[in-house]
Structures are given as structure tokens and as C-alpha cells.
Amino acid sequence: MTRTQTPPRTHRIALLFNANKVYDREIITGIGNYLLSTRVAWDLFLEEDFRCRLEGIERFDGDGIIADFDDPAVCEALSDCALPVVAVGSSYEDASQYPPGLPYIATDNPKLVSLAFTHLIGAGLQRFAFYSLPEAPENRWAQQRELAFTHLLNAEGLDVEINRGLPTSAPGWNKASEQLAAWLKDLPKPVGIIAVTDARARHLLQACLMAGIAVPEEVAIIGIDNDPLTRTLTRIPLSSVIQGTEEMGRTAAHLLHQMLHGARFPGRRILVPPVGINVLESTKHQPLSSPYVMRARHFIRQYACQGIRTEQVADYVGVSRSSLEEYFRRELQCTVHQEILRHKLDAAKTMLAKRDASSAEVAIRCGFTSLQYMYAVFRRELGCTPREYQERAKSSAAPG
Incomplete structure (x- = not known):
């Protein structure tokens, strides 16, 4: 039985x-x-x-x-x-x-902040700031991250710059953004800023765009949370610390x-x-001597996938196309068109690797003039078709 x-x-x-x-x-x-x-x-x-x-x-x-x-x-x-x-x-x-x-x-708040700080140092930055939340009982965790930041900078003998900003609400959003933009303009640059969350990092990025401050050449931004929603809401992809x-x-x-x-x-x-850092465009700091190249790259990061051309970039920067091309050759050893194309290609690679998007959809969303042109770019730069790249990305991401 x-x-x-x-x-x-x-x-x-x-x-x-x-x-x-x-x-x-x-x-x-x-x-x-x-x-x-x-x-x-x-x-x-x-x-x-x-x-x-x-x-x-x-x-x-x-x-x-x-x-x-x-x-x-x-x-x-x-x-x-x-x-x-x-x-x-x-x-x-x-x-x-x-x-x-x-x-x-x-x-572990000290380790979260230390990881972000070490990343910014590795990007070649020497000035740092922290964007936090207003002091309140429900924000005690944010004040703990401020403390961790203060201890790190004191240990390095660096100035401690912390901005708690204003509470963000629909009626006060414009005032909060204007105040933040004024603070950003006054900061010595280049500067790396750690935001207490990805939501605050997005607020920083929007204020930089509003003030015409180049990210990441003048202000490099890193958040905490690795929030996928935040990444879809920003024109420049935000780096972020991945919590455990x-x-x-x-x-x-x-x-x-x-x-x-x-x-x-x-x-x-x-x-x-923390698990690590998702490193994206907002902290890929590259010191540049030409303010024209900085402004141009800032514009390209935001609008490359909207089909912009070299003439539009030059108009935004306020110099002739030939002058801008010369600045790019000196600083980056490439043309403006090549820089635009690099951003389109990076965006296409990201889309293909993360989802089952068709090549035609990727071509449209990444600003290529035609599917055939995107195929030609992939073959020339990567030695494969978009579909072959997608299959490789899937197989490498699959568990062994």
C-alpha cells in the first residue's frame, strides 16, 4: 500500500x-x-x-x-x-x-556611490558633484548616499558639491528645471555628477539639454537603478549603477x-x-579642446537617428560646414557624417540585440535612408548583414 x-x-x-x-x-x-x-x-x-x-x-x-x-x-x-x-x-x-x-x-549605499565615483574617475574626470533629493524622513536613504559621497571626496581632498534640488511635481517642474540648469551652468567643467536615482539623472540630463550643456563632454551623468523606463525617455542614453x-x-x-x-x-x-554599471553615452567622457566639436557631438547624440545631415549640425554649432569638418578631422580623425553614421550603427546594433525587430523597422527607427543602405553599412563596418548580427547577438546571450 x-x-x-x-x-x-x-x-x-x-x-x-x-x-x-x-x-x-x-x-x-x-x-x-x-x-x-x-x-x-x-x-x-x-x-x-x-x-x-x-x-x-x-x-x-x-x-x-x-x-x-x-x-x-x-x-x-x-x-x-x-x-x-x-x-x-x-x-x-x-x-x-x-x-x-x-x-x-x-x-550597500557606500558601495553604490563608490562604484559610480570610481567610474567617473576612470573616465578622466577630476571634478565631481552629487544631485540628491530634498531632506525628508522618506528620503533618509538619499541622505545616506550623500554621506557616502561626502566621505569619498573628503578622503581624496576634493571639494564636496551637493544639490538636493526641489521636489518634482507638475506645477513646480519648470521652476525646478530652471534652478537645476542655473546650478549646472555655475559648476566648473568638465564635471562628473552622480544622481541619487535614475529619475534624478534624467532630470539632470533634461536640464543640460535645456541649457545647451554638452553631455558628457562638459557634464558626465551617472544614475543609480538601471531603470529601463528611464532609458526609453532620454535622448542621450544614461549610464547607471545596477543595484543588487x-x-x-x-x-x-x-x-x-x-x-x-x-x-x-x-x-x-x-x-x-551593487552588481555593476551599465555604461552608456552619458559618461563616455572624451576630453576635447574644440567647443565646436563638443556642441556638434551633443547635437548628434540627440538627433542622429532622426536623419540629420552635416549641414544641420553645422547650423546648430554656428560655423561653416568646411570649418566644422576641419575641427572634426583634428579632434576625432573622422568626418561629421562618419560620426552621425557611428551613432546610427550603434543604435541599430542595440535594437537588433535586444528584441525581435525586423531589419526594416530598425532601418526606419535608426534614421537610415533605406534598408539597402543599412545593409551596406553593416557589411562594410561589421562584415555581416543586420540579420546575421542579430542571430550572433542572440546566440551569445543564450545560456551556455
Whole structure:
């Protein structure tokens, strides 16, 4: 007689995160990956924005909670919760800032900022600034990144320049952008700026475009989050530090899984380092002596895929085509047309590698005058057709 195996108990778990934020979404993804890899049976309670349902959460009729403790309201709501709770959030220089008695999974702020700072130094920059958020209880994590930046620059004997800007809202957006543009104009250049998030990095980039400041020749910008949405909203692709958010989610789920079976980790803190940097155009700083070439490349980065020609670039810069061509030959050893074409080719390669786009669609979106012309450029520059390039990119990205 065969014995039937009792199925594992299903636990009811609340995830208190704001699914509208990329940081929270990736932590949730890490939790989900842990469940898939271990086949743990959890029923998940998850709102798009938990703050809408935070009242009464301490009476949640479930088995455990994983929560974003960067929000002070969460700390207060769960301070007397009888259920097993795993906290997730910012690291803190002052240990008293952590919630007492709870296991805590933290993003390592000093390492995030250090990685961005080291990248900017490697790009040849010697002046640095930090664009943060206004001081507020819900922005404690941002102030921790400011502290990390201050410690790094003090250790190097460099001036510390921090701008917290204004809160961004629809009515105050123009004022915030104008104030930011004025700050950027006053900064000694070239300068590398670390933004506390990708959203703030995008704000910086927009202010640079509004003020006519060349990115990255005059201002190199790096954010934190590696948010794919932000990349689609900017004319110049933004470099960004990739947080270890999925690992944070997996670790939090692993701890809670153990706690549901009797383990306890009071006051345990685990700092998760960043994964790396997604290096894109906004920090590919190349010192140039000609302001005309800087302005020209700034214009090309934004509009190469819109089919611009050399004459339009020269008009933007305010010099004759022949003069601009001479400046390009001296500084970059190429023509203006070749620089435009390089940006189109890079954009086409990125599109082909990341999605199943047709060659015709890529040609249109990247500003090639015809599909045949794009084929000719790929064969001349890369020795393959666009489709062959796409297949190579897929095979190299496939797990071994």
C-alpha cells in the first residue's frame, strides 16, 4: 500500500512594496525567483502601492511579511507586529537607524556611490558633484548616499558639491528645471555628477539639454537603478549603477522561509553590494579642446537617428560646414557624417540585440535612408548583414 505524501503547507505572505518603483519591482522579482527555484508554496498579498492599504496591516491574517522599511510609515505600522517580518531597505551609517529586532536586507549605499565615483574617475574626470533629493524622513536613504559621497571626496581632498534640488511635481517642474540648469551652468567643467536615482539623472540630463550643456563632454551623468523606463525617455542614453535588488529579494525570501519554520534572526543585517554599471553615452567622457566639436557631438547624440545631415549640425554649432569638418578631422580623425553614421550603427546594433525587430523597422527607427543602405553599412563596418548580427547577438546571450 503506497503512502500519499502530504503537500507542503501554503503560507500567506504580504509583500509591502511600491510596484510602481523599479527598485521595489526588482526586489519583488527576486522574491519570485526564490519561490520558483525552491517551489515554496506561498500565497502573496501584493498591492501595486501598499501605502493605499497600510492601515490595519498589523492585523494581517497571514503568516509573514517582507516590507520596504525605507518608508517611515511602514516602520511605525509594523513596530508591534507579531508575525515574522523581514525588513528591506537602505543601509545606514548610524546603526540606530535600523529597526530593532528585525532581520534587515540592505542595499550597500557606500558601495553604490563608490562604484559610480570610481567610474567617473576612470573616465578622466577630476571634478565631481552629487544631485540628491530634498531632506525628508522618506528620503533618509538619499541622505545616506550623500554621506557616502561626502566621505569619498573628503578622503581624496576634493571639494564636496551637493544639490538636493526641489521636489518634482507638475506645477513646480519648470521652476525646478530652471534652478537645476542655473546650478549646472555655475559648476566648473568638465564635471562628473552622480544622481541619487535614475529619475534624478534624467532630470539632470533634461536640464543640460535645456541649457545647451554638452553631455558628457562638459557634464558626465551617472544614475543609480538601471531603470529601463528611464532609458526609453532620454535622448542621450544614461549610464547607471545596477543595484543588487534581485539578490536582496532572494535573500529576504530565504530568511522568511526559514523563519516560517522556527528560525529567528533578530537584528541580523545583510548588506548586498551593487552588481555593476551599465555604461552608456552619458559618461563616455572624451576630453576635447574644440567647443565646436563638443556642441556638434551633443547635437548628434540627440538627433542622429532622426536623419540629420552635416549641414544641420553645422547650423546648430554656428560655423561653416568646411570649418566644422576641419575641427572634426583634428579632434576625432573622422568626418561629421562618419560620426552621425557611428551613432546610427550603434543604435541599430542595440535594437537588433535586444528584441525581435525586423531589419526594416530598425532601418526606419535608426534614421537610415533605406534598408539597402543599412545593409551596406553593416557589411562594410561589421562584415555581416543586420540579420546575421542579430542571430550572433542572440546566440551569445543564450545560456551556455
